[in-house]
Amino acid sequence: MTITVTPEVFNYVWFDADVIRNIATGLVDALGMNDYEVIIDVDETTPLSGISCEIGETIHIRACSGAFEDTRKPRQQSETATATSIGRVLLRARDRLVGGFGEAPADNDLSLAQVAAWETYSLGRLDRLGVPTNQQRWRYNFRNRLGFTDATDGAFEKIWGSDGLTWGELCAISETAIPSAAK
Amino acid sequence: MADPYKPRAPFAPWDRRTLPGIFDVEESARRVGNYKWTEMKLFEALGGWVATVPELDVKMRLGTHCYKHAWHAELWHKRLPELREMNPERLTAPANDAMVRFIEAMTEPEGPELTIEKLVGVYRVLIPRFIAAYTYHLNGTSEITDAPTIRSLKFILQDEFDDWRDGEMILQSLIETPEEAARAAAHMQKLEAIMIEAGGIAGIGTLGSL
Amino acid sequence: MRKFFPVEDLARDSRFSKITIADRMADQRTALNVNVNGDADGPSKRTNNMRLVPSRRDASDGARGLMHGIFVGEIQALEGAGRTCWDFETGTEAPFALKLDMARQCWDEARHVEISVKLSDWMGSEIGQYAENTVLFEAACSSDPVLRLAGVNRALEGLAIDVFTTMKEFGDLAGDQYLEFCEDWMLADEVTHVKMGSDWLRKITENDPERRKKALEFQNVVDKLFSYGGTRSDSQESPIGLARRFRELAGFTDAEVEDIAEVSMQALNERKVVVGQIREAKRLADQSAHK
Numbered sequence: 252m253t254i255t256v257t258p259e260v261f262n263y264v265w266f267d268a269d270v271i272r273n274i275a276t277g278l279v280d281a282l283g284m285n286d287y288e289v290i291i292d293v294d295e296t297t298p299l300s301g302i303s304c305e306i307g308e309t310i311h312i313r314a315c316s317g318a319f320e321d322t323r324k325p326r327q328q329s330e331t332a333t334a335t336s337i338g339r340v341l342l343r344a345r346d347r348l349v350g351g352f353g354e355a356p357a358d359n360d361l362s363l364a365q366v367a368a369w370e371t372y373s374l375g376r377l378d379r380l381g382v383p384t385n386q387q388r389w390r391y392n393f394r395n396r397l398g399f400t401d402a403t404d405g406a407f408e409k410i411w412g413s414d415g416l417t418w419g420e421l422c423a424i425s426e427t428a429i430p431s432a433a434k
Numbered sequence: 435m436a437d438p439y440k441p442r443a444p445f446a447p448w449d450r451r452t453l454p455g456i457f458d459v460e461e462s463a464r465r466v467g468n469y470k471w472t473e474m475k476l477f478e479a480l481g482g483w484v485a486t487v488p489e490l491d492v493k494m495r496l497g498t499h500c501y502k503h504a505w506h507a508e509l510w511h512k513r514l515p516e517l518r519e520m521n522p523e524r525l526t527a528p529a530n531d532a533m534v535r536f537i538e539a540m541t542e543p544e545g546p547e548l549t550i551e552k553l554v555g556v557y558r559v560l561i562p563r564f565i566a567a568y569t570y571h572l573n574g575t576s577e578i579t580d581a582p583t584i585r586s587l588k589f590i591l592q593d594e595f596d597d598w599r600d601g602e603m604i605l606q607s608l609i610e611t612p613e614e615a616a617r618a619a620a621h622m623q624k625l626e627a628i629m630i631e632a633g634g635i636a637g638i639g640t641l642g643s644l
Numbered sequence: 645m646r647k648f649f650p651v652e653d654l655a656r657d658s659r660f661s662k663i664t665i666a667d668r669m670a671d672q673r674t675a676l677n678v679n680v681n682g683d684a685d686g687p688s689k690r691t692n693n694m695r696l697v698p699s700r701r702d703a704s705d706g707a708r709g710l711m712h713g714i715f716v717g718e719i720q721a722l723e724g725a726g727r728t729c730w731d732f733e734t735g736t737e738a739p740f741a742l743k744l745d746m747a748r749q750c751w752d753e754a755r756h757v758e759i760s761v762k763l764s765d766w767m768g769s770e771i772g773q774y775a776e777n778t779v780l781f782e783a784a785c786s787s788d789p790v791l792r793l794a795g796v797n798r799a800l801e802g803l804a805i806d807v808f809t810t811m812k813e814f815g816d817l818a819g820d821q822y823l824e825f826c827e828d829w830m831l832a833d834e835v836t837h838v839k840m841g842s843d844w845l846r847k848i849t850e851n852d853p854e855r856r857k858k859a860l861e862f863q864n865v866v867d868k869l870f871s872y873g874g875t876r877s878d879s880q881e882s883p884i885g886l887a888r889r890f891r892e893l894a895g896f897t898d899a900e901v902e903d904i905a906e907v908s909m910q911a912l913n914e915r916k917v918v919v920g921q922i923r924e925a926k927r928l929a930d931q932s933a934h935k
Contacts, residue, residue: 263671264673295673296672296673296674297673297674297675298673298674298675299702300702300705301701301702316673322773322774322775323661323772323774324661324775325663325667325668325775326671363699363701366701385768385769385770386768387765387766387768388704388708388767388768388769389768390768391704391708391766391767391768392704392705392768394820395698395703395707395818395820398819399819399820399821399822474734474740477729477743477747478730478734478743479645479730480726480729480750481725481726481727481730481746481750482645482727482729482730483645483726483730484722484726485653485655485723485726485727486645486649486653486655488655488656488657489657490657490757490761490771493719493723493757494722494754494757494758495754496726496754497722497725497726497750497753497754498751500747501747501748502751503747504729504744504748505747507740507744508744511740541645543645544645544646546655
């Protein structure tokens, strides 16, 4: 397993490339992705919290600095935020590579509702891996995309507690919240 | 339907209000002026303390109670001209010098670690004194001639009871050790001593004489 | 207890972490899409539309962050109004009726803190989860009550009108009736507070044009401070829009609203230029380091 983090030295934020590497190593190991080379590029010039992942010969993660930031102490790193952000995209990558998500649209083509459903699925699994999560945060995110209804909350609970879903199964559960929302 | 022109007693059988009261207009106005002054000092202190207490629930309670006491001061401010005091500021005064010293001592604590002292002064000393003074006024004043004061007293007493209960419950939740209980008692004793000297919100005779 | 309470002494429990305006200005990162001239960076991964709307990809996180900002802002507004009750002598320094208004504002702000806590729970945030910028209370530290009203009631509460309008619209568009309901109520209070400030400013300075001028200048400074980095303006690049209709209801004249719009745009453009310069300096430094 090779994990590369750039930049090695941060100028805009007080992040530590070694900490990022160690957290990523732990996650890659826990997710059984040791066969993959992982590159993590951090754009430290933006405080936004976006993170994306490209799967080719390597798994290439691009993160805005806000994705790893401690919101209590701006510009400082949060290990929990780092683990949550990297864990989310690694799980998505693993789903695409081995988990029955072959027919899922490319990341840029996912609808907001599909992203929310997949995030929920990933966060539930990260929670069970021991990464601290605030379930209500992700429930709120899910509701924002699939509606503020009891059916939405039911779908959320089901997705959060699931393992081994396929893309089709994930979409089917989402559809119980609001028909066609997962499309 | 009953004949609307049939003479009826001006006071229904269940209306037992009576004319006599123990305060004349002048005494009533003096007391109301003392009430207004003290309510003002209290709302100002509660407002000032909001920034000094770290406990979030206490901050919100102080902010809420600040308004209630300001409203009481306003009610008394509006009552004064109706009691022949056309310059309400003239009677907006402390009952005596000891009352001034009491307020100074009550508002002295500032540090973030002194929430217990702040609350003890308000909820274990001053507000019980308000409840006593207002209840005495309510029970003693003429039910007919002083009805506007009675109406205000009833509104205000409801607030005072609610706020006292809020403050006392917060205090009970903050006082966790015998040392903290001793701190609370010591501060209460210090303030009570000055209040005894003052004689109450309206001075000596706040509760009449036994 | 002292008169005039310094911002650095604001009491908070251990969950809170305070930052100052200096800390914020030292952060050279920006979400804006700019180059050295302050113009758009050309085809870029950064968007030119930063307005907080549900269609933004990070909408729920953005809303949670803004909600926490509202929460700490309400605490500071409560503290500021409370200090105005205490800091000024009744009659000689501040009219009795003005202090009654400030006490009323304390109650309103205390309720807003309560509402914000409930909304933060609803949105999945924890108390203290985001750093607290104490700039709002700093506007409440003036030794002249008129300046304080201009800074707090007109600038700060005016910003609150903009923020609540943005959040109310967010709730409406997202179908979050709970959020929309709460923001609507808070917005009603804020319009009242701004009107209070506008009325007192006019009343107290009726025969003192110099003092009025000073107060309005102070308000202008605070308005610009609150627009720092382009957080609030008419531009879609700002997360928070300018709520013109509610500002009019609150007693702002058309000319005053235009002034704030201009100041906010200036702040946005200045920030873009500064960020562009910082980036260019860094690019040059990197170039020379690699030579």
